[in-house]
Amino acid sequence: MTRKSLLITVCLLLFLFLSRGITYADPTTDTTTDINIDLTGGNPGTTASGDQGSLLEWGMVQQTNETQVWGRLEDGTWGPTGQTGTITYNQSQPQPGGGYFRDVNGNLTQDPNQDAQQGILTEAGYVSNNTSQEWIDRINNASSRGAAIHAAALCGCWRSVFGDDGDGDGSPPIPTPTPTPTPIPPAGNWLKVSGGTVFSRGAINMSVAPPSGQFNSTSLVLSGGSISNFTSSANWLVPNYFSSDSIPDFDNFVKSLLSKSGVERYEGSRSLSSLGSLDNQKKAVIIEGDMVIDTNFTPANASTAFIVKNKINISPSVSQVNAILLSWGGIDTAVSSTRLTVNGMLLSYGHITLGRTSSDPNSPAETVNYEPRLLLDMIDILTIVNIKYKIVNRL
Amino acid sequence: MNKSIFNLQFSIFNQKEKGQALIVVILTLLVVSVVVLAAASRSITDVKLSQTSEESARAFSAAEAGVEEAAEKIRAGTIIIGADNNVTLPNNANTSYVVSKQGSSNLAFLSSTPLAGDTDDFQTYLANKDDFSGSYTGAICLLWGNSGTPSDSQTPAVSAVILYKNPSSVTRRQFVIDSAASARNNFTPANNDASCLKQVLALENNLTIDRTFAFAHKMDIPVVDGYSPVLLRIRLLFNKDTAHYVGIKPVSGALPSQGYKISSIGSSGQTARKVDVFQSYPSLPAVFDFALFNDSGTLSK
Structure with missing residues (x-):
């Protein structure tokens, strides 16, 4: 047996090993559903205080015999959260070499280089069969990961998410450093309140202002801090308002x-x-x-x-x-x-x-x-x- | 002869002495009797006073018990307006109470307690509570602020929310009147109209006490597009440390009934006491004036 045929055999065996147990569904089938994950068991290995709100992004990582919920916390650490919540994911299983992602417009797309666009993803595709640590490393290296809006619901495979670069070792392509894209929130991501007073104990901070001619509020707006991207047709905006309200x-x-x-x-x-x-x-x-x-x-x-x-x-x-x-x-x-x-x-x-x-x-x-x-x-x-x-x- | 005379004199003198002793004894008995009778009389009076005082207190408590029972029935919605309610209490006390609706009045309607901070509400019905008919649609004077309140960053502004109703729906208008020297946040400056006297005499308000306010604002509340005003809710803004009284005064005409009058008579023995209580119609907590209320952290999106 020549070295070349040996290499081919090893690659074939490796492929079969990595592909075991995978059932590929039609990737164009949008079968979005919810999965409930028990997150109530504390927060091992992290420094977050424990509620879902402290996570910047989170997802499910499935290894061979276990499923864990991993989250990125406000301090940047990444690890098993042990927390609870519901994540939405797409059950369509993409073919190897491409990831499927739902962007903020609700479109399901396939792109092997989605790591560069991760910042505007609302959810990631369901993929399988890889070691979680590689995926985690990849997420750690993704330049825009902190801007992810929604969780990635993953069963393992970073390779399928980010694509095999085809060099024969099954690894993903080495990410090319790209400028950090500024997340562009969808234009409709604004809050409208009609006919009553708005109160916030803290600041009011909206990423998107309403379109011209529309307003967030038609009435009085009281904020305990600053007010940004929030308008009132009555022009009654009161920042830094102290309220004596007690619960x-x-x-x-x-x-x-x-x-x-x-x-x-x-x-x-x-x-x-x-x-x-x-x-x-x-x-x-x-x-x-x-x-x-x-x-x-x-x-x-x-x-x-x-x-x-x-x-x-x-x-x-x-x-x-x-x-x-x-x-x-x-x-x-x-x-x-x-x-x-x-x-x-x-x-x-x-x-x-x-x-x-x-x-x-x-x-x-x-x-x-x-x-x-x-x-x-x-x-x-x-x-x-x-x-x-x-x-x-x-x- | 002389001896006889002497004996006779002595005898007479002796008999006189005996009479004097009797008089002394009688006088002594008289004085003692007077003292005893006076003491007894005082004691009887004290007992009577004590009884009267106890009965009075018992009658007052009985009247208050009637008020409490009436208030509870109002709260639970089981009161029958105008009906006599008689309740027998322990210790020979009983109470009789009647609940009626206070009539409409052209008197100013003042808050009986000052509004603390910015979360207390003062609510005034502008129409009959039961069916929202008979709206008051004239001008009103908003009165607020304790006399002598300075004009600074904590000078209270007033948020006045008026609910309007037509046969099928309800709408809302909000006014924010600022009493500061220069109105903040595009609010309407208080007009301190001359027809809205800041001093309200005892004969001119529901509390029958003199009260002077710091600020006044006259505003019209007409029918708007077929909607009639039915309810006015007032809340202070920017108010931190000082509680302020507020009030509403109709410029012309009468405000509708603002609550119930509970008349309760308590009696015990020969003593009776009457307590009249005004209880305003139900009012919702201030949080229900908000469309969105986020009481923790930043509101972000």
Whole structure:
């Protein structure tokens, strides 16, 4: 056997070894789905405080017999997070030598040199069969990795993601140093709030301003810090505003409501779809846990307020919620290219995370339309303030 | 002879002495009786006063118990307006209360407590609460700020939100009136109109107390495009450390009812006490004035 045939045989065996167990699907088939990953087990090997919000990017790395969730933290370290969350990925398995990526416009593309464009990716393709460490190294070396908007959901193979350079060793091409591209946020990535006051304890910092002739707010805007790329048609912008607001105690708030008609209380966490119909009712729904809004909420002839002790998570597929949302633990609209409209109020004593994207500049990614009808309808239910004074007469 | 005379005199003198002793005894008894009777009388009076005081306190407590029960029924939505409610209490006390709706009034409607910071709300109905009919559509005077409030960075501005309603929908208008020397953030400067006197006399307001405000602003609240004003919600802005009173004064005409009047009579024994309480209609917490409220960190996208 000549050295050349030996080399060919070794390469063939190596290819077969690396290709084992792969089932290739049609790469053009867009079968986007969600996978849920348990991330609650702490944060080993990293210095992050532990919540999903501290990750700049994260993804799933599958090795031979294990699956781990890896994340890049704000301090730049990369490692298994042990945290929980949902990532969206595309199940289409690309052919070796090319990666499939969903960009911010929702387009699925194939490009072996996607590492240079990673900064504008919203999600990466599902690929398999490689060592995670190589992929991690590759991610570490990618010049624009810190700007990734969404997670990469990967089962291993950096080679398939970034492409085999064809030199016979199965390795990816050596990245050519390229200037760091400035991430260009989609033109529709702006927030529109109509008919009510906007308040933020901290700064208001938007990456995209609304198009000419449109405004973020039609009313008063109060910000505890600076205000950038956020406009008001009333021109009532108050930066560096100090508010004496203090967070009311949830239990006391709820206690004052419980004996009233029109109040429904649930212990523990609930999803919206588990609550049953709220049509034709004026109701305050108290949830003493987390709430997942997993379906559109457009009840007929109804006024609804969701009062939630912990966090409100809005699923990526939800596009409309007609209700008052009041949370003590934060509100997350989820990363999604589906635009979201809330006809009601979006109120949080925690942090509001706005994750929706839109490529159409005239269609904001998130819209909140203040609905004053809800205030009138809820005035006998959500009351906690009464003014009294008395006059004493002696008979 | 002389001895006889002497004996006779002595006898007479002796009999006189015996009479004097009787008088002394009688006088002594009289004085003692007076003292005893006075003491007894005082004691009886004290007991009566004590009883009256106790009954008075018990009657007052009974009246207050009636107020509390009425307030709870209002809160729970189970009160029957105009109905007599009689409740028998322990220790021979009982209470009788009636809840009515306070009538419309051309008096100024003032906050009974000052608004702290920027999160307390003062709510005024501009239409009947039950069906939002009979809107007040004239001019009003907004009154705010404690007398003597300086004009500086903490001078309170006023956010006034008016809800308007037509038969099928509700809309909202917001005004921000600034009392600072030069209006901040493109807000409307307070006009301190001459028809809006900052001093409101006791006879001119719901609290029947004299109160002087620092700032005043006259504004019209007409029907707009078929929408009638139904509710006015006021909140202070820029206000940090000092709580300020606010008030609304109708320029002409009367504001609709702003709440309930609870009249409760408590009685115990022969004593009765009456307590009248005004309880405003329900008001929502200030957070519901916001379309978007992010109370932690930066709002970013």
